Amino acid sequence: xLWVENLTGGYGPVQVVQGLSFEVAAGEVVVILGANxxxxxxxxxxxxxxxxxxxxxxxxxxxxxxxxxxxxxxxGIAHVPQGRGTITDLTVEENLxxxxxxxxxxxxxxxxxxxxxVFPRLGERRDQPAGSMSGGEQQMLAIARALMSKPKLLLLxxxxxxxxxxxxxxVFEKLESINRETGAAVLVVEQNAGLALGISSRGYVxxxxxxxxxxxxxELSTDEAVRQAYLGY
Numbered sequence: 001x002l003w004v005e006n007l008t009g010g011y012g013p014v015q016v017v018q019g020l021s022f023e024v025a026a027g028e029v030v031v032i033l034g035a036n037x038x039x040x041x042x043x044x045x046x047x048x049x050x051x052x053x054x055x056x057x058x059x060x061x062x063x064x065x066x067x068x069x070x071x072x073x074x075x076g077i078a079h080v081p082q083g084r085g086t087i088t089d090l091t092v093e094e095n096l097x098x099x100x101x102x103x104x105x106x107x108x109x110x111x112x113x114x115x116x117x118v119f120p121r122l123g124e125r126r127d128q129p130a131g132s133m134s135g136g137e138q139q140m141l142a143i144a145r146a147l148m149s150k151p152k153l154l155l156l157x158x159x160x161x162x163x164x165x166x167x168x169x170x171v172f173e174k175l176e177s178i179n180r181e182t183g184a185a186v187l188v189v190e191q192n193a194g195l196a197l198g199i200s201s202r203g204y205v206x207x208x209x210x211x212x213x214x215x216x217x218x219e220l221s222t223d224e225a226v227r228q229a230y231l232g233y
Contacts, residue, residue, distance in 0.1 A: 001026045001185055002047070002059050002153060009046035009053035016042040017209040020055075024153065024187050029179050031196040031217070032189040033230050034206035040189035041082055043206070044155045047187075048072055048079040059153065074102050076152035082161060084142040088131025092122050095130050095141055099148030108148070115144035118174065136167035140174070147178065154178075156188040160195065168192060172199055193230035197221045205230075 002024040010016040017039040024030045034040045046053035049069040057064040064072055069079075078099075086095055093112065100108045116123030119140040125133060130141055139159055146154060159175070160168040176199040179186050190196040197203060197217040205213040205226060213226060220226050 001028075002187065003056070004047070005056040007043070007046060007053055007055040007057060009042055009051055011042075011051065015209070017046070017206075020206075020209075020211060022204050022211065022214070024185050026152070027179070027183050027185055028202070029176075029186040029188070029200040031193075031200040031203040032187070032206055033191070033193050033196065033203060033220070033226070034189070035191065035229075037208075038206040039209040040206055041157055042209075044079060044081075044157050044187070044189060048077060048155060050079075070102070073149055073151075076150075077155065078146035078149050078151035078153070079155040080142045080146045080157060080159065082157040084135075084138045086130040086138045086141050086145070089129060091127050091129055092133075092141055093126045095145050096122075096148050099145035102149055111148055111150075115147060118178070119144055134167075135162050136164070136171065139163060139167075139171055143171070143174070143178075147182070147184070151184055153185045153187065156186065156190075158190060159188065160190060160192045168195060172196070175199060191230070193226070194221075 005021045007020040008015055008018050020043060032040050045051045047057055049067050049072045053065055059075055059077060096112050116126060121137050122141055122144060130138060159171055172195045175186060188196055197220060200217045203217050203220045204211050
């Protein structure tokens with residue numbers, strides 16, 4: 001579904017990622033691991049059209065490079081940014097409606113009810129401003145808002161950032177369930193390698209903008225260098 005080859009991207013003259021090549025199949029969960037500054041966020045921003053990139057990035061056989069972010073959303077890619085990106089002055093329901101802005105069908109109301117059922121705390125707080133909710137609740141809202149566009153591919157940037165361990169586990173359990181039930185592929189960049197590898201089939205490890213290891217999630221979780229650097233044992 002997503003094919004990335006020799007991707008280079010960054011900010012102005014600074015190239016943060018260099019020569020990245022990876023892929024995500026339809027319905028697959030893939031994780032990109034790496035420390036702060038390794039290029040994980042830049043990779044997702046380049047795919048979603050937020051920053052300029054060079055190389056090859058195709059989605060369902062169509063090139064993404066040079067397209068605007070709204071065009072990429074209409075193609076079926078939704079991006080949950082680092083820091084969640086909820087619009088804090090708007091209510092939960094208003095945030096969800098914004099997630100469906102590219103749609104012209106009449107099923108938006110049904111989908112709002114669906115995601116409020118999947119994330120019950122959103123249903124309980126649907127009339128509250130998003131900024132009044134906890135970090136975990138806002139992360140769930142950001143994921144649900146992205147899913148309102150009915151994506152084929154969901155990009156997630158550090159979904160565990162700033163969350164308590166129990167909340168992080170709940171978020172990852174929801175992601176695993178969403179992937180299984182909707183069939184949407186998921187590309188997640190994450191520092192919490194243990195949880196991310198637990199829901200993914202394959203993974204890549206980034207260091208200073210380059211892929212230094214790749215393999216099945218099982219292979220990466222038993223790789224001594226990966227374990228010491230990212231799993232803490």
